[in-house]
Amino acid sequence: MSEVIVETKDLHKYYELGKENMVKALQGVSLQIKKGEFIAIIGPSGSGKSTLMHIFGALDSPTEGQVWLDGEEISKKKISGLYKIRGRKVGFIFQGFNLIPTMTALENVMLAVEYSGRKANAKREAAEILTEVGLEKRLGHKPSELSGGEQQRVAIARALVNKPTIVLADEPTGELDTQTSLEIIRLLKDLNEKEGQTFVIVTHNPEVANVCSRIIHLRDGKIEN
Amino acid sequence: MKTLRSIFRRKVRSTLTIFGIAIGIFALVVMGSMAEKLNKLVGGGLEYYGTRITVQDAKSGMSFFGGTPIAVSKIDEIKKIPGVKSAYASVEILKDEISSGVNFGMPPMIAGYDPASFKDDPAGSIKVASGRDIQAGDIKKAVLGSDMVKKLNVVVGDQIDLRGTKFEVVGIYDKTFSAPDSYIMVNLPDAQELMLESLPTAFRPSVKKENLATSISVLVKGGYNASEVTKQINDKVKDVKALDPEEFKKQVANSVAIFNLIILASALIALVVGSFSIINTMIMSVAERIREIGIKKAIGASNFRVLREFVLEAAVMGLIGGLIGLAFGWLTVEIVNYFTAASGQIIFLTTSRLAIGSVIFATVLGAVSGLYPAWYAARLNPIEALRSE
Numbered sequence: 001m002s003e004v005i006v007e008t009k010d011l012h013k014y015y016e017l018g019k020e021n022m023v024k025a026l027q028g029v030s031l032q033i034k035k036g037e038f039i040a041i042i043g044p045s046g047s048g049k050s051t052l053m054h055i056f057g058a059l060d061s062p063t064e065g066q067v068w069l070d071g072e073e074i075s076k077k078k079i080s081g082l083y084k085i086r087g088r089k090v091g092f093i094f095q096g097f098n099l100i101p102t103m104t105a106l107e108n109v110m111l112a113v114e115y116s117g118r119k120a121n122a123k124r125e126a127a128e129i130l131t132e133v134g135l136e137k138r139l140g141h142k143p144s145e146l147s148g149g150e151q152q153r154v155a156i157a158r159a160l161v162n163k164p165t166i167v168l169a170d171e172p173t174g175e176l177d178t179q180t181s182l183e184i185i186r187l188l189k190d191l192n193e194k195e196g197q198t199f200v201i202v203t204h205n206p207e208v209a210n211v212c213s214r215i216i217h218l219r220d221g222k223i224e225n
Numbered sequence: 226m227k228t229l230r231s232i233f234r235r236k237v238r239s240t241l242t243i244f245g246i247a248i249g250i251f252a253l254v255v256m257g258s259m260a261e262k263l264n265k266l267v268g269g270g271l272e273y274y275g276t277r278i279t280v281q282d283a284k285s286g287m288s289f290f291g292g293t294p295i296a297v298s299k300i301d302e303i304k305k306i307p308g309v310k311s312a313y314a315s316v317e318i319l320k321d322e323i324s325s326g327v328n329f330g331m332p333p334m335i336a337g338y339d340p341a342s343f344k345d346d347p348a349g350s351i352k353v354a355s356g357r358d359i360q361a362g363d364i365k366k367a368v369l370g371s372d373m374v375k376k377l378n379v380v381v382g383d384q385i386d387l388r389g390t391k392f393e394v395v396g397i398y399d400k401t402f403s404a405p406d407s408y409i410m411v412n413l414p415d416a417q418e419l420m421l422e423s424l425p426t427a428f429r430p431s432v433k434k435e436n437l438a439t440s441i442s443v444l445v446k447g448g449y450n451a452s453e454v455t456k457q458i459n460d461k462v463k464d465v466k467a468l469d470p471e472e473f474k475k476q477v478a479n480s481v482a483i484f485n486l487i488i489l490a491s492a493l494i495a496l497v498v499g500s501f502s503i504i505n506t507m508i509m510s511v512a513e514r515i516r517e518i519g520i521k522k523a524i525g526a527s528n529f530r531v532l533r534e535f536v537l538e539a540a541v542m543g544l545i546g547g548l549i550g551l552a553f554g555w556l557t558v559e560i561v562n563y564f565t566a567a568s569g570q571i572i573f574l575t576t577s578r579l580a581i582g583s584v585i586f587a588t589v590l591g592a593v594s595g596l597y598p599a600w601y602a603a604r605l606n607p608i609e610a611l612r613s614e
Contacts, residue, residue, distance in 0.1 A: 054608055057523070059522075059523060059607050059608055060608055079606070079607070080527075080528050083522065083525055083526060083527040083528075083530075084525070084527075086522075086523060086524070086525045087524065087525020087526075088525070092523045092524060094520075094611070098516070098520045098523075098611070099520075100517055100520065100521075101517075102227070102230040102231055102234060103227060103230075107227065111521070111524065112524045112525065115521070115524055115525035115526050115527075115530065116525055158524065162525075
């Protein structure tokens with residue numbers, strides 16, 4: 001039986017936009033994510049996918065309800081104090097790659113290692129993970145010198161370098177062509193199968209959803225299935 | 226390196242900001258060098274005049290450069306005062322009877338001392354750089370202060386003309402960065418002879434040159450209060466005026482402090498303007514990098530880490546500006562000193578404390594200027610930051 005690495009119980013997230021306008025981004029979401037799962041979260045725009053992912057990743061806190069990440073309850077903690085959890089237990093992959101433009105591929109990945117407090121071996125670990133994702137010859141290149149697919153590989157390497165409990169990918173193929181998208185999804189699937197890395201992928205792309213072992217449907221802040 | 230790359234993302238903007246600081250540090254180094262030179266001059270004077278009682282004729286003005294001569298025979302009366310350790314006569318007169326041009330600092334002086342008097346007063350003696358010091362029995366021999374060498378363009382062994390009389394240069398003193406650099410030291414009898422010749426012709430027959438001095442220096446015994454001894458000399462020795470070294474120190478310290486303040490305040494104004502430039506640049510830099518800040522927070526950067534990165538960028542801008550300002554400031558003072566040295570005047574003195582202090586100050590100023598923009602960046606909500614364009 002795989003261990004539960006993320007659990008939510010009756011999660012609610014509301015935003016107040018002006019005096020009379022309250023947006024209910026999440027309403028009573030309860031779920032568990034087990035180690036080694038490859039999960040897709042799909043739903044229309046405004047269904048709460050990104051909000052849910054932000055809460056999983058300790059970037060945001062719920063209005064009500066509880067969240068556990070790797071056995072630690074994070075729902076009541078201040079966002080400013082959750083940086084250690086984000087650095088060591090969560091890997092983020094963004095739609096727009098979100099690499100630091102003035103840093104090389106190697107430096108972008110090293111940054112994640114340094115932020116986790118392990119500066120001593122940052123260069124070696126970053127080089128290893130970049131080799132694993134097929135970028136051994138592109139270490140010294142800045143994002144502007146890399147293709148979209150290569151940039152996303154750097155982002156994947158950055159997300160994985162600290163061997164996180166969970167990797168959260170928000171539309172990882174959103175800015176890539178079909179061929180490159182397939183390559184990226186294959187890479188993620190490969191990492192999931194060979195190394196047991198847990199992935200949660202927010203996506204609109206049915207082809208991406210289809211390779212996932214589980215699909216969570218969100219609509220109006222609630223789980224449909 | 227990463228910090229430098231971040232700073233020079235906007236090359237023109239960062240360069241202009243850095244030059245703003247550089248100009249402020251340039252002003253600080255130049256003005257500060259002037260203040261340091263003055264401090265050294267005054268410091269040397271304080272070391273000398275602040276540690277002994279200077280006795281002049283009662284009719285002398287406030288000037289230390291001559292005035293009415295005092296009789297050497299007054300030494301016997303002065304030595305009777307309790308607390309007086311020793312007293313010796315000296316002659317100090319201007320090298321040129323009519324001073325030429327404007328001098329910054331001491332004008333060239335002819336100074337006559339009895340070499341034996343420095344046995345009791347080692348603070349009064351100066352180290353010799355080449356040749357030898359004045360010795361008892363020397364006739365028409367001179368030892369030059371370091372600034373006088375360039376001014377007169379002579380070396381040891383050359384002849385110089387002092388008020389129409391030829392003297393042989395037998396030595397050159399070490400640089401002291403104070404008044405003695407402008408001295409020409411001769412034996413006391415030679416100086417007394419020159420002083421006699423400077424007196425109005427009608428007075429000369431009534432004066433014995435051996436009894437001539439411009440001042441008598443008095444050393445105080447340990448355990449005695451210099452101000453008290455000064456008062457006793459003024460009360461008990463007729464026709465003299467003793468100058469309290471404590472009063473002298475206070476007056477000089479006040480004047481120097483005001484001068485330093487004026488000089489440095491003007492440089493600081495330039496620096497404050499430079500620091501506002503850094504604040505502006507960093508605010509713009511943070512605004513342009515909000516999304517990047519969100520990324521960094523998402524991958525594990527703490528608020529403190531974000532703050533530290535931006536403060537470091539601001540500090541590095543200050544450091545670079547400081548180094549450039551120091552380099553240009555130092556070059557400027559060296560060039561000016563090179564040209565003024567020919568006339569025996571050194572106007573600037575760039576000390577290591579000024580150089581190091583300026584660069585440290587620029588760096589700290591940069592860091593402090595970067596605090597507000599860095600604090601703003603550190604407090605950004607990561608989700609909102611990630612959403613920004």
